[in-house]
Amino acid sequence: DAGHYDNGGYEHYLLKEISEQPDTVARTLRGRIDDRFHIAHLGGLDMDARETRSFRRVKIIGCGSAYYSGQIGAQLIEELARMPADAEPASEFRYRGPVVEPDTLYVAISQSGETYDTLAAVQELKRKGGRVLGIVNTVGSAIARETDGGIYLHAGPEVSVASTKAFTSTAVAFALLALHLGRVRDLSPADGRRICEGLRRLPEQIKEILTLEEQIRELAIKYADAPGMMFVGRVRGYPVAREGAQKLKEISYVHAEAYPASELKHGPLALISPELPTVAVVPDDELLDKNLTTLGEIRARHGRILMVGHRTSEAADDCVVVPKNENELDPILLTIPLQLFAYHAAVALGRDVDRPRNLAKSVTVE
Ligand code: AGP
Numbered sequence: 001d002a003g004h005y006d007n008g009g010y011e012h013y014l015l016k017e018i019s020e021q022p023d024t025v026a027r028t029l030r031g032r033i034d035d036r037f038h039i040a041h042l043g044g045l046d047m048d049a050r051e052t053r054s055f056r057r058v059k060i061i062g063c064g065s066a067y068y069s070g071q072i073g074a075q076l077i078e079e080l081a082r083m084p085a086d087a088e089p090a091s092e093f094r095y096r097g098p099v100v101e102p103d104t105l106y107v108a109i110s111q112s113g114e115t116y117d118t119l120a121a122v123q124e125l126k127r128k129g130g131r132v133l134g135i136v137n138t139v140g141s142a143i144a145r146e147t148d149g150g151i152y153l154h155a156g157p158e159v160s161v162a163s164t165k166a167f168t169s170t171a172v173a174f175a176l177l178a179l180h181l182g183r184v185r186d187l188s189p190a191d192g193r194r195i196c197e198g199l200r201r202l203p204e205q206i207k208e209i210l211t212l213e214e215q216i217r218e219l220a221i222k223y224a225d226a227p228g229m230m231f232v233g234r235v236r237g238y239p240v241a242r243e244g245a246q247k248l249k250e251i252s253y254v255h256a257e258a259y260p261a262s263e264l265k266h267g268p269l270a271l272i273s274p275e276l277p278t279v280a281v282v283p284d285d286e287l288l289d290k291n292l293t294t295l296g297e298i299r300a301r302h303g304r305i306l307m308v309g310h311r312t313s314e315a316a317d318d319c320v321v322v323p324k325n326e327n328e329l330d331p332i333l334l335t336i337p338l339q340l341f342a343y344h345a346a347v348a349l350g351r352d353v354d355r356p357r358n359l360a361k362s363v364t365v366e
Helices: 013-019 019-027 051-053 065-081 090-095 116-127 142-146 163-185 189-210 213-223 237-254 259-264 289-302 325-347
Strands: 057-062 085-089 104-110 132-134 150-151 228-233 257-260 279-284 305-309 316-319
Touching: 013 019, 013 325, 019 163, 019 189, 019 305, 057 065, 057 090, 057 116, 065 085, 065 104, 065 237, 065 325, 085 090, 090 116, 104 116, 116 132, 116 142, 132 142, 132 163, 150 163, 163 189, 163 325, 189 325, 213 316, 213 325, 228 237, 228 259, 237 257, 237 279, 237 325, 257 259, 259 289, 279 289, 279 325, 289 305, 305 325
Parallel strands: 057 085, 057 104, 104 132, 132 150, 228 257, 228 279, 279 305, 305 316
Antiparallel strands: none
């Protein structure tokens, strides 16, 4: 209930929560990075190294933005721990009668810890003998109690209906989990160190991104009159694009669709026109050239492009440039300009930013 918490002088809780992220990310990391052995300390997992090594794959479940952060998590685990991992909406998982395996580590994500679909999926997993961890913000919540240990985000109460700081903290918690799983398997001390150092850089880099707010506000005003927007990204950029589209939909009511950039030519390219601008998430990684080629294809159809990445490009109409971290951690930083973009689009359109129509902060019924 918003009434209990101070808005800290911000016009909206959403902007307050976006602005808190240097601190909330630091809190998720606090005491959990070991710089001597380049490992993560995750006391809440309650699992020895032998048990940790016994899992062969990871299955992540959550709803809405929690599910999208789970997609970032799955990629982190595959990249750093080299374990097959994937994310699925909790309700879909529950209803398709999943095969529950003893060598799969299940991870349920929830800011509130009270989302019914996620809770019911956890209960179903436990009934079938699955080992379920929770990545949860609210201490003592139903999902925190039902899971066999996990990672608390320590991001503090999230009041605004649209999730922001819980999203980034969940991705950070997954980076720690991936580091932990990786360092009892194949991840080298050098790579462990690279990730530890990258994680430590995040709070300062988030501060730098927040200084771009005025530029992003102007861009939001420029693009907010479009009837709809396309969000694209490849691999690490794709969950970021999905979350960016989700934020825009929820609080500005502008129609937004997210697609893997590689899928555009298989259908949605037909939608591209000056009336449907594209937000392209383009990190400086091994897919940069492919992404720039996609921007050229959009350009050729007279689509306007706002690129969010690590450099400017003539292939885009506008560019937001964020600081670079390790490739694996970049999605965390690339998410933040899209939060600010959705926020300022919603403000420009006069929406009820903290309480968007038709939505509840936590969906505790089916
Ligand atoms: C996020 O902006 C949404 N309001 C929504 O998708 C949310 O993430 C989802 O309902 C899950 O909530 P939870 O994290 O509290 O389980």
